Amino acid sequence: MNNSARGSLLGIEHMEGKEILALLQLARRMSPLKARPLLRNKRVALLFYEASTRTRSSFEIAAKSLGAITTLLQSSGSSIEKGESLLDTGYTLRALGADAIVIRHPCAGAPHLMAKHLDIPIINAGDGMHEHPSQALLDAFTILKSKKTFKGLQVSIIGDIYHSRVARSACHLLTKFGVKITLCGPPELVPEVAATLAPGLRVSRHPEEALRGADVIMLLRVQKERLAGQKIRLQDYIAHYQMTAARLKLAKRDAIVMHPGPIIRGLELTPEVADGPQSVIVDEVHNGVPTRMAILAWALGKAK
């Protein structure tokens, strides 16, 4: 892993399969209901330059469940608004005694910049369109709970792959274990180059084709806030790609439906699918806490 000596988690791409499995093992032993003061007196700074509901609160709950002190810094209401640079903000948090920084940022590579200049673990909680490693780990955790193994799995990721850090991290993680992934969506959201991201990826324009034989269906939100200059007609998207109960029948009978959230009911999926028996969307959120407990414990060298 990049910067593994210092425990930074910058992305899945450069992690080794055995490191990932070790983290997932650790996550299985973590529970917010069983307090384990592994990080007593440790200070974890949550630095959020972008809106977040799930990631921020689950990192916070994870840190507190391990006995750490947390401090939240958001771009609004801080000196970031006055023009303080990312690195200066990092140096400030370090000087305040932060033992680790969890960062979400709209720019790809922002955590890498921090890790290059600071001597404490940097945990990427989502950087631009690049990676969202803790999401990929909790999704892997969720898949393993349901499917027991990665072996032979077929995964379909449907939606806005281009703008999605979740998709990039998921592709890196799952293909390390031989999972075959079909990326599905219109060319604007799923360019052909997407298939070069990792081995074992293919691109399809047809959900019917992508869904056939799928064990896992990951849906992604159409990220309107990142659609710089691209014209996607939402009505067309819904007609071709929305996950409906009828389309879901094309997948394996025991296929699970995943979504990193936030979901937009009626756009990428129908409420029926979101709340249906195959949906594990709520489990993903739930699994975020033990997974992030494992990440924090591991990052701060307290993985026991």
Add this chain to the structure above:
Amino acid sequence: MTNAKLKPESILIKGGHVIDPAAKINAPMDVLLREGRVAEIAPPNKVRGGADEKFDARGLIVAPGFIDLHVHLREPGQSYKETIATGTAAAAAGGFTSVCTMPNTAPIVDTAEWVAWLRHPDRGAVVNVFPIAAATRLSRGASLTDFAELQRAGAVAVTDDGKPILEDEVMRAALRLGAELNLPVVQHAEDTRLTEGCSMHEGPTSFRLGLRGISAAAEASIVDRDVNLAQQIRESRLHVAHLSTSDALKAVRRGKRAKARVTCEVTPHHFTLLDEDVGEYNTNFKMNPPLRAASDREAILVALADGTVDAIATDHAPHASQEKEVEFERAAFGITGLETALALAITKLHRDHKIPLSRIVELFTAGPARVFDLRGRGSLARGNFADVTIFDAKKRWTFEAAKSRSLSRNTPFDGWQFTGKVVATIVGGKIVHRAD
């Protein structure tokens, strides 16, 4: 000059191997410089005139002074990045005796007054400075500047560099006016309607890094349009700046075959590096146009060898650390390049790709002199300006950014081992740089 007596009036460069493609010389020759001009060039020991000083050039290449068609010296207005004094010192260290400065300063160089200001001795330039003026007022791409007045003040070309002249009608008008005055129009070819928010070449690497990509088509479409215009407008002169893609080269070749007056330059970083060299968001690999795909670099190497490319230009673009040590997408575009250009050309083009030294010298001398009609430069013909670059084509050395003469340190080549080093740079008969 108050210290004229301390400076020798004449220098005899003895024992070197002269490469002067414009004069078709590639042989051992001695060169006598006197009163700022080339007084004599003759086979070893055949120079008749005497000299105040001798320069021992045994084992070295003696070439016409190098000309860089594309530098950003940041004055007026951005002297925290670079000044004309520091930028020309870096140029001298890199063997350049003449540099052409880009007008995207603060303010934009769009008046004769600013052109004259750039050329004033108070700026402290140690090499020749040839300003390129803005093609449109404030480089906004709308109404043309006064080309004739800018040319009279000393501008050698016009451009809106940093951005393109996008509107067809404005570009057509610029080429027409340029044709009347025999003034080249330099185009930064980028369809900015396609590149908003983009920070590197569009391809597998940009997708993997989650960065919006600058497509090859964004450059090629503009070059294609411009070449068409240059073919339509008689006597117009189009110069394509920092050409970076295979498709743009095709358009330039088409124009040249049709005998249009189309020229182009290529930077050392584009013939050396690839998009994937950006690594983990290293902002010293961020520039515009961006580092491209392997197929583009391959096409550029072919075009450098076969004569399609007219000049190697550095696009020297110094930036302060606070503009580079930031998020990749927010970092300034551009890298420094004056001190590494010759070394990269010899190491990459000559040593690795077997392009003859004479062709490399042509790309630094006769080629660029022709592009902007720099009379009396680019060749050591008798009577020309005494601008000379002396280098050791075999010397191995390591470039250290910390020792750069530039005010800025934004280079991707820190710590690189090179073959080929500048030994001395002579401007107007005076040695302005000598290697330690």
